[in-house]
Amino acid sequence: xxxxxxxxxxxxxxxxxxxxxxxxxxxxxxxxxxxxxxxxxxxxxxxxxxxxxxxxxxxxxxxxxxxxxxxxxxxxxxxxxxxxxxxxxxxxxxxxxxxxxxxxxxxxxxxxxxxxxxxxxxxxxxxxxxxxxxxxxxxxxxxxxxxxxxxxxxxxxxxxxxxxxxxxxxxxxxxxxxxxxxxxxxxxxxxxxxxxxxxxxxxxxxxxxxxxxxxxxxxxxxxxxxxxxxxxxxxx
Amino acid sequence: xxxxxxxxxxxxxxxxxxxxxxxxxxxxxxxxxxxxxxxxxxxxxxxxxxxxxxxxxxxxxxxxxxxxxxxxxxxxxxxxxxxxxxxxxxxxxxxxxxxxxxxxxxxxxxxxxxxxxxxxxxxxxxxxxxxxxxxxxxxxxxxxxxxxxxxxxx
Numbered sequence: 001x002x003x004x005x006x007x008x009x010x011x012x013x014x015x016x017x018x019x020x021x022x023x024x025x026x027x028x029x030x031x032x033x034x035x036x037x038x039x040x041x042x043x044x045x046x047x048x049x050x051x052x053x054x055x056x057x058x059x060x061x062x063x064x065x066x067x068x069x070x071x072x073x074x075x076x077x078x079x080x081x082x083x084x085x086x087x088x089x090x091x092x093x094x095x096x097x098x099x100x101x102x103x104x105x106x107x108x109x110x111x112x113x114x115x116x117x118x119x120x121x122x123x124x125x126x127x128x129x130x131x132x133x134x135x136x137x138x139x140x141x142x143x144x145x146x147x148x149x150x151x152x153x154x155x156x157x158x159x160x161x162x163x164x165x166x167x168x169x170x171x172x173x174x175x176x177x178x179x180x181x182x183x184x185x186x187x188x189x190x191x192x193x194x195x196x197x198x199x200x201x202x203x204x205x206x207x208x209x210x211x212x213x214x215x216x217x218x219x220x221x222x223x224x225x226x227x228x229x230x231x232x233x234x235x236x
Numbered sequence: 237x238x239x240x241x242x243x244x245x246x247x248x249x250x251x252x253x254x255x256x257x258x259x260x261x262x263x264x265x266x267x268x269x270x271x272x273x274x275x276x277x278x279x280x281x282x283x284x285x286x287x288x289x290x291x292x293x294x295x296x297x298x299x300x301x302x303x304x305x306x307x308x309x310x311x312x313x314x315x316x317x318x319x320x321x322x323x324x325x326x327x328x329x330x331x332x333x334x335x336x337x338x339x340x341x342x343x344x345x346x347x348x349x350x351x352x353x354x355x356x357x358x359x360x361x362x363x364x365x366x367x368x369x370x371x372x373x374x375x376x377x378x379x380x381x382x383x384x385x386x387x388x389x390x
Contacts, residue, residue, distance in 0.1 A: 086272070125286060127348040132341035136351040147330060147351060150337035175327045176334025206256070206309045206327060226310050227323035 001118065003028040003051040006041065006064065012055060016110065023111050026051065035060050042068045045075075051114065055080040058088055065095040072096055076117045078110070131155045132181060135163075143169045143232050149176030152186050160193055170194060171231040173204040184213065191217055202231040238289070242385050244339035245293050245332070246372050249383055252331045256308045257376060265373030265380070273369045273386040277301075279317065280355045281329040287347035289387040291367050293336075295329070297381035299356070304379055322354045329354065 003026050007013035010032045017028035029049070034041050034056075041064050045052065052068070052075060054061045061079055077096060082103040083089050093100050099113050128134045131153035137146045144165045148156060152174075172190075191214075194201045203224045205211045211224060225231040250262055273282075273294040279302040281295040297305075299317055306314045306324040314321050329352030340347055367386040374381050 086274075090272075125284060125348045125350050127287075128337055128341055128346045132338055134337055134349060138351075149330060149334035149349075150341060173327065173330055176330035176337075178334055178338040181338060204327060206331065227320060227327055229320045229323040 001026045001051065002046065002049045003053060004041075004045050004049050005030045005053045005055065006034055007031075007055040008033050008036075008057075008060075009055070016053060016055070019107050019111065020114070024114060026114070034064065040067065042070070049075065050118070051076050051078070053078045053080065053110075058083055058092060061092055062095065065092070065097070069096055076114075078113060078117075080105070080110070129155055129159065133159075133177075135159045137163045137165070139167075140232060142167050143171055143235060145171045145173070145228060145232070147173040147176060148190075150178060151181035151183070152177045152190070153181065153183050154186060156186055157189050157193055160190065165197075165199065168197075168199045169235050170199050170201045171204060171228060172201055173228065174210050175204060175206050177210060179207060179209050182210070182213075187213060188217065191219070200235070202234055204228060204231050238389070240343055241289050241340070241345070241387050242370060242372075244336040244343070245385060246383060248332045248335035248339060249295065249372075249374060249381075252328065252335055253305070253374065253376065256305065256328065256331075258308075259376065262374060262376045265375050267373075268371050270369050270371055270384075272367060273384040275355065275384075277382070278356065279325070281325065281332075282350075282353045282355065283329070283333055284350035285347045285387070287390070288345055289347075289389050291387040292384070294384040294386070295332070295381055296384060298379075301379040301381055302356075317356050322356060325354045326352060 003020055005013045005016055005028050013030045013032060017030055020026040020028050031039065031044060058081060076098045078099045078101060079092055079097050080101050080103055089100050098117055101109060101113060126134050126136055132151035133153055133156055134149045137144060144167060203214055203219060204227060205214060205224055206226055214224060253262055254260055273292045275294060275296045277296050277298040279297050279299055283293045302317060302325055303314045305328055306321045309328060310324055333352055367388050369384050369386040372383040374383065
């Protein structure tokens with residue numbers, strides 16, 4: 001992955017670049033004093049750049065955002081700012097910024113934000129389906145994390161089929177399933193869906209009732225976890 | 237902001253907290269309004285939604301409250317808000333959102349939602365729109381959290 005860092009202070013930009021390289025193996029191109037040097041930033045951002053970090057005064061950020069907005073695409077934009085006015089921050093964020101980080105901040109925060117923006121592929125907004133359920137799916141490394149929220153009703157299988165799961169490792173969170181509208185035969189179908197495809201599933205369940213239903217269906221205790229991190233780690 | 241959109245989130249939060257803390261001693265604090273759904277306490281769960289109304293629901297709590305909730309579902313005392321703790325908090329959020337989705341659906345409202353996102357730390361990032369926000373404090377023992385509901389009719 002590649003990043004562009006825009007800053008008026010070379011030392012700071014260099015420090016950010018070095019952290020990105022050391023902690024996330026991201027190569028950075030540092031552009032200093034872009035406006036003073038009358039640089040048209042949009043011409044300088046290569047196609048393979050996925051991340052743009054601004055460490056510039058608000059007015060300069062706004063001007064450059066205006067310049068690059070047509071080419072944003074799937075690129076993520078982070079602004080490091082010290083605006084005191086909430087109005088200014090909102091104005092900048094509305095111009096297509098993915099994250100605004102208020103200065104001063106610790107290096108770790110920026111690393112965490114970058115990780116959140118890229119490694120965990122946040123799923124898009126999903127609509128509640130007929131039957132009153134909603135599903136989210138995202139890939140974390142080699143593992144698909146699938147979440148079902150609301151009712152576990154007819155139709156969930158169709159949603160699972162449409163997810164195009166391309167690994168044999170799945171973490172399935174059932175914590176969002178409302179016990180009051182849990183159709184047990186649909187739960188059977190979900191378990192069978194993964195068995196038929198020889199997909200190794202780890203379940204995330206807190207509620208005793210759902211846990212009991214899984215155990216009754218031959219899911220081993222060792223496959224049931226209370227949170228995603230432990231469930232994903234269990235594959236390694 | 238219609239009460240029909242607000243109540244499912246408030247009720248779901250109360251029900252899930254009662255369930256995981258195994259106590260019925262939760263009470264609602266005084267409601268108030270603020271300018272936007274910005275977090276105050278250091279640990280936040282954010283859910284975006286669109287549909288008949290659009291905006292954010294943000295659960296905001298101090299780290300100690302978050303640790304208490306995580307301990308309650310994991311069965312172990314939690315001292316740090318590490319990745320495992322945050323992940324557990326995400327599961328609590330799933331429980332609340334799942335419950336709210338069911339309630340909204342039963343009332344005939346179909347929203348689109350983002351998955352809950354957990355944010356921690358004293359350094360903060362902002363990407364919330366400026367929408368007048370109803371804050372519902374939830375108090376249990378010495379702990380509290382705030383439900384920030386910022387929805388704008390479509």
